[in-house]
Amino acid sequence: MIFTLYGDYIRHYGNVIWIGSLIRFLQEFGHNEQSVRAAVSRMGKQGWLESEKKGNKSYYFLTEQGRKRMDEAAERIYKLESPSWDGNWRLLVYSIPEEKRHLRDELRKELVWSGFGLLANSCWITPNPLEKQVENLIDKYDIGPYVHYFQADYKGKKEQQELIEKCWDLEEINEKYSQFIEKYSQKYIIDKNKIEKGEMSDGKCFVERTMLIHQYRKFLFIDPSLPHELLPEQWLGDSAAALFSDYYRTLAEPATRFFESIFENGNSLTEKDMQHDFLRHPLMSENKTNV
Structure with missing residues (x-):
């Protein structure tokens, strides 16, 4: 969950956060202060986070290794369709x-x-x-x-598809995408209606958007992001990506308001600076009128 918050929020706001803000955010998901501090400590030992003191406050930021991982993850999470293949x-x-x-x-x-x-x-x-x-x-x-x-280039006697089947179980991955679409297509419609009617709080939108990303990012561990030329005809990955994008944008504005109401990074970033940086987010820059 901390990775998710850094990847979708904190890195767009100077990459630094006060531990108190982080604890407050994670309370929305049922995590207590002790568990957050323990997780942050582990991430530091694993080389993902570094900290610095300002007065009596501790601030945490991604290491170079952490930033590289976030950049790689973001490129894959926020893609809207499968890449093309150069044949190699x-x-x-x-x-x-x-x-x-x-x-x-x-x-x-x-x-x-x-x-x-x-x-x-x-x-x-x-x-x-x-x-x-x-x-x-x-x-x-x-x-x-x-x-x-x-x-x-492959010169073997087998078809490219046989090569793929040996290395990846695309049927199982497709089934996972089907489950994601079944679950979140209904939630998307319900939450969109609630937001339009003003019946969904900013805090709830923050929780739903963060959980949406947290669930969707799990596909990074199972989907190799194969080019569309190598995918089966009934591939659901692109449909899941489109649903994720639409749902994400619907939750974006109220979720961001909630984040900014709590966030503290100890730097001199103004609200205007933070908004400008966030609007460079891949899904936001696709169509800023949806934000």
Whole structure:
């Protein structure tokens, strides 16, 4: 949830937040002060957050590693349709020595999150240009000598679809999208009517928008964001993205009002500065009249 708040709000408001504001926001979701402080401490130890003191107040901000992760996540969360394909596959092959075997599980998790699929033992593939992400992983884990990265076209006897089926379970992912659409299409209509009639508080809109993002971002861990040329005909990912976008925009203005009423970052950002930065948000810049 803290990642969600940083990704959708805090990074658009100077990337810094007073711990008191963070605690107040998370109380809306049933989390107490102790659990928030414990989570923030863990995120600091994991390299996602740093802190600084101003007087008797503590402020937290994303590290460089955290900002890179948020930028990568945002690019995928807020896309409105599947990317196109240049026809090339990217292959990553590694051979990490036994004394560094603790890095293997971490690397596997990172590769899955970035959208790679396991073709064979220690051989991962993707049709997407993920050179930047690969460079970041190599630097993060200091595994340059053990990793090889290629770009190639497929010359095997199997169809591209068979290659995809070996690496990803698109049927299962499509079913998850179907469940998301079934659940949130009805909620979207109900909440839109409530907002239009003034029957939904700013705080409730903040909670609903944050939970919407929190649920939708889980697709980052299962959907490799394949180009549309490689997807099945009845793919529901784009429909889910459109529903997410419409629902998000409907909740945006009241949710943002609630956020700004509580937010404190200890910097000299004015309300005008914060609004300007937030309007550069991917979904907001698509159609600002909906904000």
